[in-house]
Amino acid sequence: GENVEQHPSTLSVQEGDSAVIKCTYSDSASNYFPWYKQELGKGPQLIIDIRSNVGEKKDQRIAVTLNKTAKHFSLHITETQPEDSAVYFCAASRGSGYALNFGKGTSLLVTP
Amino acid sequence: ETGVTQSPTHLIKTRGQQVTLRCSSQSGHNTVSWYQQALGQGPQFIFQYYREEENGRGNFPPRFSGLQFPNYSSELNVNALELDDSALYLCASSSGGVGDEQFFGPGTRLTVL
Numbered sequence: 001g002e003n004v005e006q007h008p009s010t011l012s013v014q015e016g017d018s019a020v021i022k023c024t025y026s027d028s029a030s031n032y033f034p035w036y037k038q039e040l041g042k043g044p045q046l047i048i049d050i051r052s053n054v055g056e057k058k059d060q061r062i063a064v065t066l067n068k069t070a071k072h073f074s075l076h077i078t079e080t081q082p083e084d085s086a087v088y089f090c091a092a093s094r095g096s097g098y099a100l101n102f103g104k105g106t107s108l109l110v111t112p
Numbered sequence: 113e114t115g116v117t118q119s120p121t122h123l124i125k126t127r128g129q130q131v132t133l134r135c136s137s138q139s140g141h142n143t144v145s146w147y148q149q150a151l152g153q154g155p156q157f158i159f160q161y162y163r164e165e166e167n168g169r170g171n172f173p174p175r176f177s178g179l180q181f182p183n184y185s186s187e188l189n190v191n192a193l194e195l196d197d198s199a200l201y202l203c204a205s206s207s208g209g210v211g212d213e214q215f216f217g218p219g220t221r222l223t224v225l
Contacts, residue, residue: 001171004154006154032212034212034213034214036216041218042218042219043114043116043202043216043217043218043219044155044202044216045114045216046213046214046215046216049212049213051212089154089155091154093212095212096206096212097143097160097162097167097168098168099145099157099160099168099170100145100147100155100157100204100214101157102154102155102156103154104152104153104154105152105153105154
């Protein structure tokens with residue numbers, strides 16, 4: 001089955017700096033790669049996603065890049081703010097109707 | 113807010129008991145997936161229901177079972193609870209064949225003593 005690895009497990013940055021989280025996947029049939037943000041006591045919130053026919057996608061301060069050949073994808077957050085502090089999960093899926101396979105998460109702390 | 117609701121929010125059971133968790137999907141969504149999230153881990157896929165039929169299952173034993181109703185709400189049932197079943201149980205709804213996005217509810221925190 002699909003194996004998703006996520007690094008780093010913890011990340012601490014100063015407000016205004018950039019944060020990068022990286023994931024690799026094993027199933028070459030995976031074609032959908034969402035990122036979720038989970039705050040304490042809440043369910044995961046979808047923040048951005050990318051499909052295999054696209055190499056990069058951006059939404060304001062958040063961007064995701066995908067390298068299908070190398071089977072890795074990354075989340076980039078620019079101009080970080082304290083409210084960006086949370087646990088971030090990457091996931092991979094074969095698409096509609098298939099399970100999401102999650103990484104183990106990255107705990108991001110943005111200090112003022 | 114995603115519009116996905118779950119009940120109850122917290123639950124405490126003892127080993128060997130049975131539990132039923134409930135999920136109401138987002139309006140217009142016909143697919144519900146259930147995940148188990150142990151402390152400090154990513155969610156693990158339990159199973160998915162599409163139009164009242166099981167549509168895929170992860171590596172969980174048969175004592176984990178589910179139902180989906182005509183209004184697309186869903187239940188997760190766990191029999192013969194074990195200590196390791198203590199976790200956050202998440203349901204996610206999606207529009208099935210239309211898109212891939214899965215939207216999660218707030219979860220039910222199950223503690224097994």
